[in-house]
Amino acid sequence: xxxxKLAFRITPDDLGAxxxxxxxxxxxxxxxxxxxxxxxxxxxxxxxxETLEIGITLPEVLPPIPETELRAGIALxxxxxxDALLVELLSISAWDMETEVFNPFIMDKIxxxxxxxxxxxxxxxGRLRIDLDETLEMLSLPCxxxxxxxxLNVSVDEExxxxxxxxxxxxxxxxxx
Amino acid sequence: MDITQLNLxxxxxxxxxxxxxxxxxxxxxxxxxxxxxxxxxxxxxKKWDFTLKIGTATEANGNRIGLVIKNVSLSHPDDSILNVCxxxxxxxxxxxxxxxxxxxxxxxxxxxxxxxAKKIASGNKGxxxxxxxxxxxxxxxxxxFPLPVHVTGxxxxxxxxxxxxxxxxxxx
Numbered sequence: 001x002x003x004x005k006l007a008f009r010i011t012p013d014d015l016g017a018x019x020x021x022x023x024x025x026x027x028x029x030x031x032x033x034x035x036x037x038x039x040x041x042x043x044x045x046x047x048x049x050e051t052l053e054i055g056i057t058l059p060e061v062l063p064p065i066p067e068t069e070l071r072a073g074i075a076l077x078x079x080x081x082x083d084a085l086l087v088e089l090l091s092i093s094a095w096d097m098e099t100e101v102f103n104p105f106i107m108d109k110i111x112x113x114x115x116x117x118x119x120x121x122x123x124x125x126g127r128l129r130i131d132l133d134e135t136l137e138m139l140s141l142p143c144x145x146x147x148x149x150x151x152l153n154v155s156v157d158e159e160x161x162x163x164x165x166x167x168x169x170x171x172x173x174x175x176x177x
Numbered sequence: 178m179d180i181t182q183l184n185l186x187x188x189x190x191x192x193x194x195x196x197x198x199x200x201x202x203x204x205x206x207x208x209x210x211x212x213x214x215x216x217x218x219x220x221x222x223k224k225w226d227f228t229l230k231i232g233t234a235t236e237a238n239g240n241r242i243g244l245v246i247k248n249v250s251l252s253h254p255d256d257s258i259l260n261v262c263x264x265x266x267x268x269x270x271x272x273x274x275x276x277x278x279x280x281x282x283x284x285x286x287x288x289x290x291x292x293x294a295k296k297i298a299s300g301n302k303g304x305x306x307x308x309x310x311x312x313x314x315x316x317x318x319x320x321x322f323p324l325p326v327h328v329t330g331x332x333x334x335x336x337x338x339x340x341x342x343x344x345x346x347x348x349x
Binding site: 001002003004005006007008009010011014139160162164 | 178179185345
């Protein structure tokens, strides 16, 4: 039996569990952050229209800056080769900082941190690029499926985050050209 | 997490033993192959060599799959039985008494294809026949052929291919 295409949806009800999985995954990375930022917690995922919103509680960094929730709006897309999930930071807000200044700063920090992790990187347009295998591992598919295909599409709407995975096209050889 | 669509191919090698498992002992399948979009099943039933040609017609609501029995051909190694067959088509090719109005039975001839459809459907849970079309209930089919994921959706496509069966199940 061969799976040609699989489409699944992470419903809004699943987002809580997914947030917990991501927090566990990034826990080792947090330890490498400055001591004041290691207390990042309560990662929340929400859907706002066609945008995925990530909320995370930032600790009190300095006495004048109180504990606050950092909110980031992100867009998800499939890479053109279907090998990765692209995560684009659309907006970020915390401490009323100017988005134009803060976004490149945050992406630069994220870029520096993720480069140590195999399967995660930053593409030429500054988007986070997570390999499909890594993405699927993070999503923990609830079935005994071995999906080794390509990511055809990712969509975000009120019903959840939809993923479409298709079979990898066979490489052309002289015999089947 | 919801599975919203699953499209898969099941090879003939996988289908063959499963099909044989659900057939009576008197029926043996020797070959399954695809001829264009139709499926050809070649086998033996009670010494009768048969060839069934089947096409597909998926129901719009996806609850069941319609298999059209396009053609049935029969042959028997003993020619004398063929003669009997010619003279006694009721027994061998199928006919049924459809009404007994005024105490008289009238015969309605049915095609071999209709006869075979009715035979297959009789005693098989989840399979029904209407004319020469066999209807397979999707839920029953999924129980007989367990998939690697729990899918409770509707069949939206079902096709015979050279390599096997290709089907799509969509979320309801």
